[in-house]
Amino acid sequence: MSERAFGRRSFLVGTGGAAVLLGMGSVSGCGTGGAARQANTVASNAKVVLPAYVPYAGITPDLPATAEGVEAAFRHFPKQRPKSVPEKPGNGETINGMSHIYLPVPPGVDRNSYWAGLNDRLGIDLKLQMVPAADYEQKFATTIAGNELPDVMQLRPVSNLPALLDRQFTRLDDYLAGDAIKKYPNLANIPTQHWKATVFNGGIYGIPIPRGAVSVYHFIRQDLFEAAGVSPEPKGLTELTETAKVLTDPKARRWAFGHWNGVQQYLLMMNGAPNGWRAEGGRLVHQFETEEHKQAIADLAQLWSAGIMHPDAFSDQFPAANLFAAGTVAVNFFDGYLGWNTYIQNGASNPDFKLALMPVYTRDGSELASWFRGYVTNVSITGLKKQSDPKKIELILRMLNWLAAPFGTEEYVYRVFGEEGVDHTVNGDGDPTLTQTGLTNTAVPIRYLSDAPAVIYQPGRSQDADVQHAYQTKVLAKSTLNPTVGLFSNTHASKNTAVEKAFTNGVKEIVQGRKPISTLDDLVKTWRSSAGDAMRKEYEGQL
Template sequence: MGMKRIAAVLLTTMLTAGSLAACGGGGTSSNGAASATTENAYKEKYDPPVTISTVWGVDPTLQFKNGESIENNVATKWAKDKLGIDIKSLWSVTDTNGAFATKMRLAMSSGQEMPDVVTIGDTDSQLAQDLIDSGMFSEVGPLFDKYASDTWKKAMSQDPNAWNPYIREGKKMGIPVLDYAYNHDYVLWIRQDWLNKLGMKAPTTMDELEKVMDAFKNKNPDGLSPDKVVPLSIGFKTSMNTWMGDPSWIFGAYGTLPQQWNVAADGTLQYGSVQPGMKEGLSKLKEWFDKGYIPKEAALWDENKTSEPAVAGTAGIIPGPYWMSGWPLQDTVKNVPDAVWKPITIPVGPNGKAMRHGTSTTNGVILINKNMKHPEALFTYENYMFDNLANPDAKGEFKNGLFKGYDYDLDASGNTVPIDKIPGGYVNSVRYLLVRDGARIPNAQMDALLKLANGSKPETRLERDVATNYGKETPEAAKVLMSQKDISFPDMFTGPTTQSMKTKMDYLNKIESQTFNEIIYGKSPIDAFDTFVQTWKSSGGDDVTKEVNDWYSSIKK
């Protein structure tokens, strides 16, 4: 009752916002002339040191040792000693419940100093777009062309769409943070021991998949009663297009991927959830639901929930990333000693078609303040990371890991020790770096895994890392994943939220999830899909589609 009011205030305070002081103007960080760039401003090491100010959204699981903090740690000391770059922290916040975005907006509202460099993750993509709109951050295209190293430029060119979200009127306003490609692209994980006992082979088509699911359920090799088995563990609570327990490939078999923008035959973008293939996918899901192939509570299950029966040993198949044998499936054997999970390809539909949701190769953006005095220093820092940390062939100081005694350690004979043997404990010091995860080259991880899958010994830092920390089936899963490289389709709309999206999209998403789940649960007939498509179009979907395509053609120029 009364005290709950206070709890409610927490929410209200998040919701409501205002500003008392007349404190609008941003970009007040430094009053010197903007970027006093001379021809040889770029240096390998700055003497006297230059300062880069930044702000941090600290990952809640990030740990520190030796009394360090995000403001002052082995990475900041390293940057100062090695590169002559002084990383100055304006503030930091533990990033949970959107705290980083909130704090950033508050800092702007109260007219606080804006950082020289800020890295914003994709979870806060709206914040990144707002910051670009604020006009406080500078165009980065020319800086990147001028200062970025070849390694970095090559890495960036691996994904031609990487810059798309940050292009405004043809200008590149933020540098995309590259991530490993295919990181959340899913494969199907299947209980190979069940298949063996049943004498069946891994399904490659939807029909074969149905036979396998039926056998898992009704002739369960572990002797589980049919109502205890979840042949296919998927969930719809958050979305039908996610990363674990994801059902989107079922629609992919009929030629569409829901809740994302796909390229149509005519080259325009179309919204996957309103395409005819959805109807077939939905009736398939309804059929599976009625037969008990998918969880009875699928509508209530989020991603983590779908992994529970998989770990318990009662699920037969779960869609998920290639690294799932490292987490959480490695624990299944502790509950069911005979359990063996193997990755298999996404089954094809009646027309031989398969599609899956593909992940983007970027996971955030770096923005550079207009008033930053030495933007070239950022490039000194990142070039070093790309050349020495990201580059798999590098032989420099990072050849074993980032910082000795933090994320790796060596024994007397110079071999790396397992991470749980590091004195004082392992800390993920790569997250201390100025740019999230230091630097990553999109293809590097898959290349490393494929090399391991083909029987090579791990040699480079990255190869050793994936070999020891990524689960034993991971190289094989990577191979399975890459054998279907062409069926991965990322969301093609990555631009700023459009006007109609702001006002309409939530309602459209809501009726979509509602209709789809009601169809699967038999509360609405399958024809409700057609009504939904009509409503979707007339309630703003057409406007959104138009705006999305306006954006798409603007970046295609």
């Protein structure tokens, strides 16, 4: 789910607190270069020279990455672990950082051999503020308001982000644009498309945390499909419905589908709705305004009334992972693709458990539907506090370069798995596994400051690399990208949460049969007048 963190989720989390950001206090921007701020327009942003892309060549994956965005896959962890950063980035300096954390908080550096070792390898005393991911917006708002910025911090979208970046954060063009990035080879290993999300005000303002273009998987329990004797690849709506009916048995507490939004997104893909927005002859049309969307909602209402979705499907607290692991629901549509590892673990106690992925066919089943590519395919971007000392900026970039070491390198092994024998063990095939100590210690959330492009790798299950790579290849062969990716809309940042929620609540009522489908037009009208048209205008101005 987190793959959409930078696109939508964080807006939903609530940008309210951040709205005050810029009203607060005098901001410290002392504008060293003296360059006047450029407007955040397409004209100024188009002139930005994006960092060059120099893929890391030190390690050959078992299955290669492709231009369509399929990730490189590894059946086993590479035996050779080359060093990608020859020199220590720092010389005993201190750097303050801040990022969100999804894991239980690790022990402090004095009781955490992994963290101490990391500081040693970096040559930097990294002091990290960790914020529970759910609370990041509030912490961010107060940090900005208190003018207490750490040297380097994770940025999630807030209203007036361009102005905030201009006043409080470092413009990195001089260090990263074009060939300049070659000084930081691991950062140059991040494909160009990811850098688009870091461009504001006609400049580069951050380091992207890249993730795969596939963004989500449609997970299924293949063992349940096989037991019911149905194909795990139903083609078209009719087959999908028939399959789901076979899988459902309410008396045995088994349903085909889980949370309603997953099913909705699957049907939107199936019906060929836009991935967010669609450009039609220089104008933007939003998903909500299309016939395809309407059809998908009608289809969803049908599936709901057929009783093949879990009765709690509309609950916000739907425990999808638990129910999927238990086989109460057989299908978990539209979940974060990195969830593969989690589901494999959850199913480990069940010898029959077999995880698989379902492609999406068009409504009539004639061909594969167009896939929704990741919204931005970044988790977030990392900003550097504005400062006058170029040496400090270079130091921070050297640190981020070390932290972005690609999969399989010596630095990567330490960053993710820590010290062998303490934090992880290695099996006969060379696959590292974290120990209980490692699990606790390595939770330091440095991967949200800088990270290498994600790869497909499931330790101890070499076949999973092939399954996932084949799926990504299949679904990404035909895909749609949201044309507003990388653009900034202030209406979106400030208003979309509430407006989209109201719209979604209306859709839920329609699907559950409490309101007729004709009310959808009113919902769209309200959506347009309260935010939709304003967002369209702001985006179109940047296209």
